[in-house]
Amino acid sequence: MVLSKEVIKERLKHLREILANLKEIRNIPEAEFISTYRNYWLAERGLQLAAETVFDIGNHILSGYFQVAAQDYEGVLDLLLEKRVMSQDLRGRLKGLGGFRNILVHGYISIDRKRVFQELQGGLDDFDAFIEEIVLWMKKHVQ
Numbered sequence: 001m002v003l004s005k006e007v008i009k010e011r012l013k014h015l016r017e018i019l020a021n022l023k024e025i026r027n028i029p030e031a032e033f034i035s036t037y038r039n040y041w042l043a044e045r046g047l048q049l050a051a052e053t054v055f056d057i058g059n060h061i062l063s064g065y066f067q068v069a070a071q072d073y074e075g076v077l078d079l080l081l082e083k084r085v086m087s088q089d090l091r092g093r094l095k096g097l098g099g100f101r102n103i104l105v106h107g108y109i110s111i112d113r114k115r116v117f118q119e120l121q122g123g124l125d126d127f128d129a130f131i132e133e134i135v136l137w138m139k140k141h142v143q
Helices: 005-025 030-035 037-065 073-082 088-093 097-106 113-141
Strands: none
Touching: 005 037, 005 113, 030 037, 030 113, 037 073, 037 097, 037 113, 073 088, 073 097, 088 113
């Protein structure tokens, strides 16, 4: 597979759109968020899509530019750090994203709404930082 600048740009645009939608509900008070299924479902699905987009971008860079593949979602982030696509700080901030994505997808019956609310409060900035670091890496390495 060859890295496609257009594929990365398309996915970054998609991630930005997801984050814009999530930011619309980020300031809803916790009690209202937890008790209103529309807000909760939007956040749950949006966070899932954001995480999957991060992993999709990471996998594309790893396979297309470095010709390596990760064994799992956390491995994608580890390899992005190892290959200096992602900073140590951001890797630390995204630790557990793979597991959280799996809970959203497979553990939907037992998802803690308060945890989703907390991720909505703090996690969006981490996704923004991911976009910034990918854009910076692309400017340096992909023409």
